[in-house]
Amino acid sequence: MPALLHAFQQQENSDNFTSFKGELLDQNTKKPLVSATLTIVNTQLSTVTNNEGEFLLKVPDNIAATMVELSYLGYATKVIELSSLKPEENTLFLTPVTTQLNAVSLTQYKDARGLVEQVFNNKSENYLGDQALMTAFYRESIKKRNRNVSLAEAVVNIKKEPYETNRKDIVSLYKSRKSTDYTRLDTVAVKLQGGPFNALYIDLMKYPEYFLGADGIDNYDFSIVETTEVNGIQVVVVDFKQKSEVDFPLYYGQLFINPNTLALTNASYSLNLEDETKASNLFVRKKPGKLTVIPTVANYQVDYREENGKWYYSYSNVDLGLTIKEKGKLFNSKYYLSSEMVITNIESIANITDFNKNKKFKSRTILADAASGFNDPQFWGEYNVIEPEKSIESAIKKIRRQLKRTGS
The missing domain is CATH 2.60.40.1120 (Carboxypeptidase-like, regulatory domain)
Structure with a gap:
């Protein structure tokens, strides 16, 4: 290309x-x-x-x-x-x-479920109908208690497929780096599989199956609570939670809907973690038999932006908390995983050529294992990135000192 x-x-x-x-x-x-x-x-x-x-x-x-x-x-x-x-x-x-909603608004939007159904039914009208080339910055980190033990960042290209199709988006890794050093920083029992796909699949308008479950919208109860403002436009806030009779973990939270276009502008939600075993099975791909993994936090956020009458995915983050119990050990290990991605540029191009196969990022890849070290201070150039937090900056400085000492 x-x-x-x-x-x-x-x-x-x-x-x-x-x-x-x-x-x-x-x-x-x-x-x-x-x-x-x-x-x-x-x-x-x-x-x-x-x-x-x-x-x-x-x-x-x-x-x-x-x-x-x-x-x-x-x-x-x-x-x-x-x-x-x-x-x-x-x-x-x-x-x-x-x-707050006035009486007229309450009457107009009293059917919360119907409003949400219209959002998904109208996605071909409201969301990108053509392929788009997106440039994004992605960051993931793993903390053991309050200590950063793994950090990976990447600039990625996304071949964004039209929202009305079932074709999955394709991710290509352009630049990546990490500050993970298991031998020096800590003994880490947790790795994050999927890299940018962890953030990309939070685009629930593109991937409603991951959000709604097998039975779709019938799994949830909906209610309208208020209106608020998003980018200068008043939106309706819809609360949702899984029905009491649903016996597998689903989500609860809020959807923010533009009542004029019936487009979802934002969503903030969490996974129901009441059933620890079933929730754990959603996250854990592989573990030793002597370990028990209990999810303690699973929060999600996705934001959309509008351009020329069409909405598209612009930002998402995932925050997970895990408690790991090991047989024979008195104390548990607590891990916190964060994954976020922001679209920094987008260009609509018809019939985008497929990415080079060697550059494609697979959903089972662990970015922290694939990326290189933090030894290039001019790595990102003019790309927009998310400013590091103080704790992450400390982790980066530490690994840089280690690399300098070892001559890497």
Whole structure:
């Protein structure tokens, strides 16, 4: 695919971009806004804030960018001048917005299940109908208690198939790196299989089977609770949970629906972990017989963006907590796994050529085993990435020191 490779070579070899660092906070509480989106207006370039509300936005100099849009679920969208940002130490704020449903709205949207059904029935009208080439930044980390023991990052290309088809998306690994060193950092009993697919399959409009289960929408009860604002547009918030008679783990949480277009704009949900054995079987692919794995946290978030009347997957994250019990040991091991991906650029191209077979990422691959080390400070160039958290930065610095000492 010459055009794709040419575009990447231009980015990789170019230093003609400007970086802006800062934090995005709640105007009232001054608390950090996690996974908020910053987008260069009239482009597909974007990034998201990390778990500390910090952001890193890289803007190529050849883009005539003048405005930046700041958006976060439940907050009033703000557009600011790019020229108002400094290279470092920017502190930005958003104001929360919540609007209770009035009587008319309650009557109009009282059939919560019917509203959700319309969302899935209308996806061919609301979501990408053509193939698209996406560039994304992906990060996964594993912590043992509060200590980072594995970190992997990648820039990936995604051949996004139309939402109305059953064809699965294809992921190609462009760049990757890791700070995993099991011999030096810790003895790790947990590895994350699937890499970017862990985040990509949270696109529940593309993969409803992973969300709804075998019996589909009949597995859930729905209710409408309020309206709120997403990107300056009022949306209806629908609560959902699995029916009491369903005896296998499903989800509970909230769907955010644009009532005018019937498009899902966001979803935030968790897996029901009441049945520990059945929940464990959903996550554990392979383990020694002497270990018992108990999921303690399973939280998911997916965000969509709209461009020219069509919505597409733009960001998702998965947070998992596991307690591992080993026969004969007094203390349990607690692990926390995080996986997130943000689409930083998108281009609609008809009949995209298949990725090179050697570059395709398989859903059973473990990224932390496939990636190389953290020994290239200019690795990402002008690609937009998610700013590392303080604990991750410490892990990266540690592995760099180790690599320097060993001459790797």
